[in-house]
Amino acid sequence: xxxxxxxxxxRFFAGYPITPASxxxxxxxxxxxxxxxxFIQMEDEIASLGAVIGASLAGVKSMTATxxxxxxxxxxxxxxxxxxxxxxxxxxxxxxxxxxxxxxxxSQSDVxxxxxxxxxxxxxxxxxxxxxxxxYEMTVKAFNLSxxxxxxxxxxxxxxxxxxxxxxxxxxxDDVEVFNRVKPxxxxxxxxxxEDTPRGVPAMANFGEGYRYHVxxxxxxxxxxxxxxxxxxxxxIARLHRKISQHFSEIQMAEFFQTEDAxxxxxxxGCVARSARRAMIEARERGIKVGLLKLVTxxxxxxxxxxxxxxxxxxLLVPEMNMGQISREVKRVNPGVAKxxxxxxxxxxxxxxxxxxxxxxxxA
Amino acid sequence: MSYRYEVxxxxxxxxxxxxxxxxxxxxxxxxxxxxVAQTQSYGPEARGGSSKSEVIVSDEEIDYPKAMHLxxxxxxxxxxxxxxYPDLKPDGLLIVDSTFVTQVPTAKAFQVPxxxxxxxxxxxxxxxxxxxxxxxAQLTPIVSARAVESAVLARVPKGTEKLNxxxxxxxMNAARRAKEAWTKLEVVPEVPKEDLLDSx
Numbered sequence: 124x125x126x127x128x129x130x131x132x133x134r135f136f137a138g139y140p141i142t143p144a145s146x147x148x149x150x151x152x153x154x155x156x157x158x159x160x161x162f163i164q165m166e167d168e169i170a171s172l173g174a175v176i177g178a179s180l181a182g183v184k185s186m187t188a189t190x191x192x193x194x195x196x197x198x199x200x201x202x203x204x205x206x207x208x209x210x211x212x213x214x215x216x217x218x219x220x221x222x223x224x225x226x227x228x229x230s231q232s233d234v235x236x237x238x239x240x241x242x243x244x245x246x247x248x249x250x251x252x253x254x255x256x257x258x259y260e261m262t263v264k265a266f267n268l269s270x271x272x273x274x275x276x277x278x279x280x281x282x283x284x285x286x287x288x289x290x291x292x293x294x295x296x297d298d299v300e301v302f303n304r305v306k307p308x309x310x311x312x313x314x315x316x317x318e319d320t321p322r323g324v325p326a327m328a329n330f331g332e333g334y335r336y337h338v339x340x341x342x343x344x345x346x347x348x349x350x351x352x353x354x355x356x357x358x359x360i361a362r363l364h365r366k367i368s369q370h371f372s373e374i375q376m377a378e379f380f381q382t383e384d385a386x387x388x389x390x391x392x393g394c395v396a397r398s399a400r401r402a403m404i405e406a407r408e409r410g411i412k413v414g415l416l417k418l419v420t421x422x423x424x425x426x427x428x429x430x431x432x433x434x435x436x437x438x439l440l441v442p443e444m445n446m447g448q449i450s451r452e453v454k455r456v457n458p459g460v461a462k463x464x465x466x467x468x469x470x471x472x473x474x475x476x477x478x479x480x481x482x483x484x485x486x487a
Numbered sequence: 488m489s490y491r492y493e494v495x496x497x498x499x500x501x502x503x504x505x506x507x508x509x510x511x512x513x514x515x516x517x518x519x520x521x522x523v524a525q526t527q528s529y530g531p532e533a534r535g536g537s538s539k540s541e542v543i544v545s546d547e548e549i550d551y552p553k554a555m556h557l558x559x560x561x562x563x564x565x566x567x568x569x570x571x572y573p574d575l576k577p578d579g580l581l582i583v584d585s586t587f588v589t590q591v592p593t594a595k596a597f598q599v600p601x602x603x604x605x606x607x608x609x610x611x612x613x614x615x616x617x618x619x620x621x622x623x624a625q626l627t628p629i630v631s632a633r634a635v636e637s638a639v640l641a642r643v644p645k646g647t648e649k650l651n652x653x654x655x656x657x658x659m660n661a662a663r664r665a666k667e668a669w670t671k672l673e674v675v676p677e678v679p680k681e682d683l684l685d686s687x
Contacts, residue, residue, distance in 0.1 A: 142531075226531050287552055288509060288525040290516035394552070401551040476551050 124214065124278075124285075125150045127262030128186055130299050133212070134160035135185040137174035139167055139193060142226040143282040144216040147188040168193035172200035175211045179204075180338060182329030184266055188214035191233055192223060194240070201275055202241035203340045205363070208317070208325070210269035210304060212262070214278045216285040219471050228471030229282035231393055234448040237277045238422050244360065246367040248374060249277040249422040253396040255289040261419070267302040268374060272366055273324050279421055281444070283394035283473050307334060315345045319358070323366030367423060376419040377428035381407070385414025387483055388436040390429065390453055392418040395442050395474050402479035411487055424452045433461050438486055442466035442474050462486075492544040492629050493554040496619075497571050498563025498584070501534035503616030508540030510620060510638045511630065515544050518634035524552040537567060544629050559627055561619060562588055563601070582622060584615070597626060597665045604657055614654040617643075621658020626666065632659065 124147055128136075136151045138144075148164070155162040161178070165171040171187045178185040189197065194215045204211055217233045219225030233240075237249040248268055252261045258280070265276040307314050307326040316336040318325045328334030337347035342359060344350040350359075367374065380400060382388055387406075391399040396417040406413040416432050418425055429452075432439065439461055441450035450465040457463055466482045468474050494511065496504045505527045512525035522545045530536035541554045557575045562568035563584040572592045575581060583591055586602035599622050605615040617639060624635040636655060643651045 227529055283526055283552065286527055288512050288516075288523075289549070289552075290523055397550050397552055404550070473553060475553070475555070477555070 124188075124258045124262045124280075125154060126293055127259040128212070128266065129154060129158065130293075130296055131263045131266035131301055132184045132303065133186050133266060134158065135175065135178035135183045136161070136187065137163045137165050137171045137178070137185070138187045138189065139165055139171050141168075141190045141193050143218060143285050144188040144190050144193075144214060144280075146285070147214060147216075168196035169200060172197045172204070172211075172213065175213075176200060176204050176207070176209045179209050179211045180207075180330050182332070184210070184270070186212040186214065186266075188216070190216050190218045190226070191220045191230075191236075194233060194236065198236075198241040201277075202243060202245065204275040205241070205245045205247075206243075206340050206342075207338045208273040208327070208363075209275070209338075210266075210273050210327075211275050212265045212269055212278060213275055214262075214280060216280040216282060218282055219469070225471045227282065229394060229473055230444050230469070230471065231279075231281055231395065232445040232448070232469070233279065234421060234443075234445060237279055244364075246274070246364050247277070247422045248272070248274060248367065249279050249420070250376075251279045251392045251419060251421050252284055253393050253417065254284070255287060256291045257419070258284065259291065259293070263299055263301070264376075267300070270302050270304045271324070272370070273304065273327055274367070277422075279393070281393045311335065316347045317343060317345045317359070319345070319362055323362050323369065371423060371427075374420055374423060375425040375428065377425045378417040378419065379428075379432070380415040380417065382414035382416060382432050382435060384412055385432070385436050386412045387438040387440060387487060388414040388416055388432040389479065389483075390416045390418065390432070390439055390441045390449070391443075392421060392449065393444075395444060398474050398476045399442060399479055401476035402483065405476060405480055406483055411483060413483060418449070421449070424449075424456075426456050429453055429456050433457055437461055439463045440466060440479070440482060440486065442468075442479050442482070444468055444474060489545060489547045491549075492558045493556065494542040494544070494559045494561075494627075494629070495539055495554050495557050495571060495574070496542070496561045496563075497537070497539040497567035498561075498587075499534075499567070500529055500532050500536040500538040502538065502563050503613065504538050504563065505529065505540045506642070507616040507620055508542050510635070510642050511542050511623070513642070514624075514634040514638035515542070515630050518637045519631055521545065521629075522547060522549055524549040526552050537564075537570075539567065539571075559623070559629075561623060563615070563619065564588065565590065568592065580627060582619070582626060584619065595669075597622070597662065597669060599658075599661045599665050601658070601661075604661060605654070608657060609650065609654060611650065614650060617651050617654040618658035618661070621655040622662035622665070623658075624655075625659040625662035 269276040341349040516523035581596040585598040
């Protein structure tokens with residue numbers, strides 16, 4: 124993830140150590156200063172995200188990393204970043220909760236928090252990873268999406284994936300696609316920091332480059348100043364949603380494994396997707412036609428991908444290390460032809476291929 | 488046909504099992520060039536508590552990254568030996584630190600007093616994990632001794648290279664002796680049945 128962040132151009136990190144996300148801070152604290160970047164250990168997670176937002180406004184790609192308890196503290200500033208349209212990346216290595224919970228054990232229980240944790244009606248982008256390679260790729264992707272859409276992006280990891288070591292060969296830096304925020308081309312006196320554009324994303328000026336504008340968490344007009352005019356509020360909130368929703372196809376990533384002829388499709392993400400893949404192979408050896416839909420983008424929910432497998436399979440199984448946060452979404456988009464079954468585990472251990480296989484034979 | 492080899496290194500927190508797993512994974516993945524996935528599980532305590540580290544080796548991409556049926560179990564405490572022995576395959580390899588594991592569940596176990604060697608020979612208990620790594624490299628075909636040595640030397644702090652290399656060698660030698668003892672144990676001829684009857 125660190126390598127992904129650095130290749131994507133991240134040069135600022137502020138955070139507060141927390142298991143199981145401390146390794147990201149640890150390595151960045153060594154590597155960032157060597158690249159003329161900045162690493163700050165803040166007094167808590169609230170200040171961490173505050174510092175990240177400030178750095179990003181000054182034009183530096185920034186990130187922070189935390190786990191459940193810290194992510195709770197960040198919710199207020201996460202909303203601020205959405206409102207003020209400040210790109211940044213927040214890594215949440217999920218652990219068992221609520222509260223201090225299970226610091227060293229894996230979980231997937233912050234899925235809904237990543238969507239609705241901060242108050243107000245807002246769009247959200249959250250990505251997941253299930254291999255070390257994906258940690259790298261998704262970190263790059265997270266930075267690209269955040270820069271492209273001027274919005275915070277959450278990377279939802281779990282302890283298994285975050286603490287896993289696997290072999291991977293880093294791609295050549297020149298082969299990695301990196302997107303940088305669009306800067307204004309107009310002179311400073313003409314600059315409208317929150318102007319609507321066809322893409323819904325206004326150009327972003329770096330603080331200190333002559334473009335003076337106002338940044339606030341209050342609902343604001345195109346100049347960034349607080350407004351109470353309904354004809355400005357409505358279009359602004361609508362644009363916040365539209366800039367994400369009109370690019371769903373670009374944001375929503377999912378992988379299909381042998382879903383073409385599958386009667387039963389497993390929908391999984393994160394470390395559980397790996398168990399599901401093994402379960403799929405073993406089920407096929409037993410003659411049960413099982414496929415796998417791996418969700419890479421968690422939010423916005425990859426409706427079109429799920430609808431594709433809903434048309435082909437008569438049964439969907441959603442194994443998750445929570446009480447069913449994504450299965451609700453799957454049920455929501457299910458028109459009713461297929462049956463959706465869940466497999467929930469909240470004891471701090473990963474769902475095993477055997478458990479998925481048992482559930483498959485149960486529901487088949 | 489692809490193969491999958493599963494290793495679990497277990498014991499209590501502070502024995503260096505996770506570092507051992509990392510070094511083993513690096514030896515296999517980087518120096519021997521196979522597919523490898525290393526994961527870990529530990530309690531919130533820095534010392535004491537239970538700790539384990541798992542390394543999966545394969546010649547193709549690894550899906551499920553945790554161990555299911557162990558090919559090799561290293562137990563550095565009696566508790567972990569008792570807890571994880573049932574996960575070992577019938578023909579799996581059990582290596583125990585006989586400093587702590589006094590009751591072995593099978594006669595086929597390799598018993599080497601890693602911690603005692605570390606204490607008495609090196610006066611440094613912390614190298615017990617490196618000694619165990621040496622033994623492991625000697626007893627299993629999944630990793631070459633040279634790869635383990637390179638991986639160890641790339642990981643350890645500067646100035647401790649000699650100590651760690653010696654610890655590795657001590658582990659290999661101890662394993663060789665354990666293997667010889669084990670072979671001897673195997674060739675002990677069974678008492679022929681007739682003789683047994685004669686004794687009545």
